[in-house]
Amino acid sequence: MKQVLAITLLGAACTFWSSQPLRGTGFLGPLFVVLASACVAGGALRVARKEVDREDRLFLPGLLLRLGYAADDVLNAVGWESGSVVCIIVLEALHPSRPWHSGVLGVALMCYLLAVHRGESTIAVGFLRGQVRFLGLGLASLALASALATIPSAGTGGLSAGLEAVAALAALAAVALALPL
Amino acid sequence: MPQTGRENRTASREMAGLMPQSTPFRSIDVELHWAVSKHARRLGHLAIAALALAVVAGRPGLVAIALPALALLGARSSSRPKTVHIDLTPSARRIYEGEQVAVTVQVTGHGDKAAELALRLALGAEPVKGFDRARSSSAVLRYQVTQWGRARPGVVEVALWDRCRVFESRTFVRLPEVACYPLPSPHREAIALGRLANRAGDHTARSRGEGVEFTGVRQYVAGDRQRSINWAASTRRGRLQVNTFAAERPQDVVLLIDATSDVGELGSGPLDLAMRGAVGVARTYLAARDRVGVVIVGANTLWLPPNMGDRQLHRIMDAVLSSHAGWTAGHQIGGLPRQALPPGAAVVAFSPLLDTKFVEALRYLRERNFSVTVIDVLTSQHERRARHGERLAQRLWSLERQALRFSLGELGVTLVDWDGSSALSFPGRSVTTNKAGAAR
Numbered sequence: 001m002k003q004v005l006a007i008t009l010l011g012a013a014c015t016f017w018s019s020q021p022l023r024g025t026g027f028l029g030p031l032f033v034v035l036a037s038a039c040v041a042g043g044a045l046r047v048a049r050k051e052v053d054r055e056d057r058l059f060l061p062g063l064l065l066r067l068g069y070a071a072d073d074v075l076n077a078v079g080w081e082s083g084s085v086v087c088i089i090v091l092e093a094l095h096p097s098r099p100w101h102s103g104v105l106g107v108a109l110m111c112y113l114l115a116v117h118r119g120e121s122t123i124a125v126g127f128l129r130g131q132v133r134f135l136g137l138g139l140a141s142l143a144l145a146s147a148l149a150t151i152p153s154a155g156t157g158g159l160s161a162g163l164e165a166v167a168a169l170a171a172l173a174a175v176a177l178a179l180p181l
Numbered sequence: 182m183p184q185t186g187r188e189n190r191t192a193s194r195e196m197a198g199l200m201p202q203s204t205p206f207r208s209i210d211v212e213l214h215w216a217v218s219k220h221a222r223r224l225g226h227l228a229i230a231a232l233a234l235a236v237v238a239g240r241p242g243l244v245a246i247a248l249p250a251l252a253l254l255g256a257r258s259s260s261r262p263k264t265v266h267i268d269l270t271p272s273a274r275r276i277y278e279g280e281q282v283a284v285t286v287q288v289t290g291h292g293d294k295a296a297e298l299a300l301r302l303a304l305g306a307e308p309v310k311g312f313d314r315a316r317s318s319s320a321v322l323r324y325q326v327t328q329w330g331r332a333r334p335g336v337v338e339v340a341l342w343d344r345c346r347v348f349e350s351r352t353f354v355r356l357p358e359v360a361c362y363p364l365p366s367p368h369r370e371a372i373a374l375g376r377l378a379n380r381a382g383d384h385t386a387r388s389r390g391e392g393v394e395f396t397g398v399r400q401y402v403a404g405d406r407q408r409s410i411n412w413a414a415s416t417r418r419g420r421l422q423v424n425t426f427a428a429e430r431p432q433d434v435v436l437l438i439d440a441t442s443d444v445g446e447l448g449s450g451p452l453d454l455a456m457r458g459a460v461g462v463a464r465t466y467l468a469a470r471d472r473v474g475v476v477i478v479g480a481n482t483l484w485l486p487p488n489m490g491d492r493q494l495h496r497i498m499d500a501v502l503s504s505h506a507g508w509t510a511g512h513q514i515g516g517l518p519r520q521a522l523p524p525g526a527a528v529v530a531f532s533p534l535l536d537t538k539f540v541e542a543l544r545y546l547r548e549r550n551f552s553v554t555v556i557d558v559l560t561s562q563h564e565r566r567a568r569h570g571e572r573l574a575q576r577l578w579s580l581e582r583q584a585l586r587f588s589l590g591e592l593g594v595t596l597v598d599w600d601g602s603s604a605l606s607f608p609g610r611s612v613t614t615n616k617a618g619a620a621r
Contacts, residue, residue, distance in 0.1 A: 138249030
């Protein structure tokens with residue numbers, strides 16, 4: 001139950017952090033807050049449901065039971081955590097530039113995903129020991145990127161546009177590398 | 182029926198020597214199929230969303246969000262093994278209902294990959310809380326078998342992960358088959374026939390012999406033992422008197438199990454009660470050094486000739502596990518050989534009396550002068566909220582059953598109701614009314 005609570009709190013904190021300030025985001029802000037909250041709740045419910053002993057399904061269930069089975073199937077089929085992560089990042093992108101804010105959100109989102117992974121596989125915290133080096137590398141680069149993002153742009157000249165293009169290409173390359181398949 | 186600790190220990194002792202120990206029951210090499218884990222997919226979604234929005238919205242700060250996820254996804258892990266070796270060693274392969282089985286699972290050849298073991302059990306087996314999963318490559322997992330029978334209780338799921346949990350491999354290994362015997366029902370009273378076989382046994386016969394039960398005194402004749410002289414009676418009567426004792430004889434008991442129908446709830450239906458009752462009765466009679474045989478009438482009619490000893494109890498239980506509910510035309514009680522139904526044997530039948538062919542078999546046995554006792558194991562109750570037509574049908578069915586029971590009673594068949602909630606006993610049947618072998 002502790003893990004479900006941790007997942008819920010971390011998810012809610014990420015949603016709240018990325019939505020602040022909600023003013024000035026139009027109708028998209030509240031919409032994504034609702035979507036992110038629903039996804040966080042769905043993910044927490046899925047992990048909580050996993051902890052409860054499941055009874056064998058009846059061969060010929062009644063209407064209510066059939067609805068329950070369908071809800072259970074939906075709960076397991078939907079990628080709630082992925083949905084909540086995307087919604088939270090969209091919420092963050094709705095605001096004007098604030099690199100340090102995004103850096104903190106990045107750390108919180110990693111914690112959220114690690115908590116979800118721990119909750120669904122019931123592993124000990126010790127599993128982080130093997131990946132400390134990579135987590136450290138990721139956090140260091142996150143801090144570096146956030147710091148670099150705070151440096152004001154060189155202007156609107158040709159060099160600036162070129163750098164932006166290089167940055168975009170680098171981002172695309174990173175996306176390609178990030179694809180698990 | 183709950184089993185006491187003492188009965189549990191007794192059951193374990195009975196099993197001693199029959200269970201293979203120490204050597205792994207299953208020792209197999211399993212091919213692994215590695216796939217991207219859910220965790221990695223989520224990290225990928227986070228990175229893609231952050232980078233895409235950074236480009237689309239022109240927000241370089243969002244790239245920072247993707248970097249920790251990319252660092253984990255790009256971590257180079259040591260080579261992933263293609264196969265692992267898995268050993269499964271069950272603590273017991275023959276148990277009674279409700280007993281626990283501990284399976285030692287050992288996974289080797291997985292290198293530095295993290296392993297997680299979990300039990301996935303089928304119907305009739307339940308995990309023991311706290312012992313159904315482990316976070317290591319070697320563990321003892323426990324489960325409880327709740328339903329008698331010979332079945333595979335489920336599988337062990339072996340999950341392997343690389344260092345950053347990006348790739349995972351899940352393998353399922355079937356648990357070894359366990360023979361789960363019906364829990365013997367408590368049974369204290371035993372029926373002793375009036376006419377017993379002419380061998381040494383434990384039942385007090387009506388004839389005189391060398392037992393311990395005192396029956397009277399008679400005048401001394403040449404050849405009588407000196408130690409059996411009753412000096413008090415001799416002094417009173419003025420002539421030598423000797424004590425006489427009852428002979429102790431064994432009997433043949435044939436358990437007739439009706440497996441023609443399997444109705445009611447799983448685990449508490451008439452067939453379950455019949456099997457538990459039969460095993461309990463067999464244990465009682467075998468403990469009294471009687472010869473016990475079994476005839477199971479079902480889809481495959483099985484019989485075991487009466488015999489003595491603990492081995493016979495296990496033979497009976499194995500026969501019980503080999504039986505299948507149903508009816509096959511052509512299998513008739515009358516067609517059984519003489520060894521299966523020795524003349525003069527006490528027949529204890531367990532039946533819900535739902536199948537007319539089985540009832541005819543009971544009549545056939547009684548007409549051939551077998552002492553027949555029927556344990557009625559039908560436990561299902563009528564539905565209280567039945568409609569008018571259903572109530573009428575139930576009433577007619579009840580009347581039919583009453584008539585059937587009356588006709589069996591008229592033939593001299595003793596009927597005992599038993600629902601499994603109490604110890605099985607045969608009221609008023611401590612000695613049968615079978616024609617006496619008469620005292621000499």
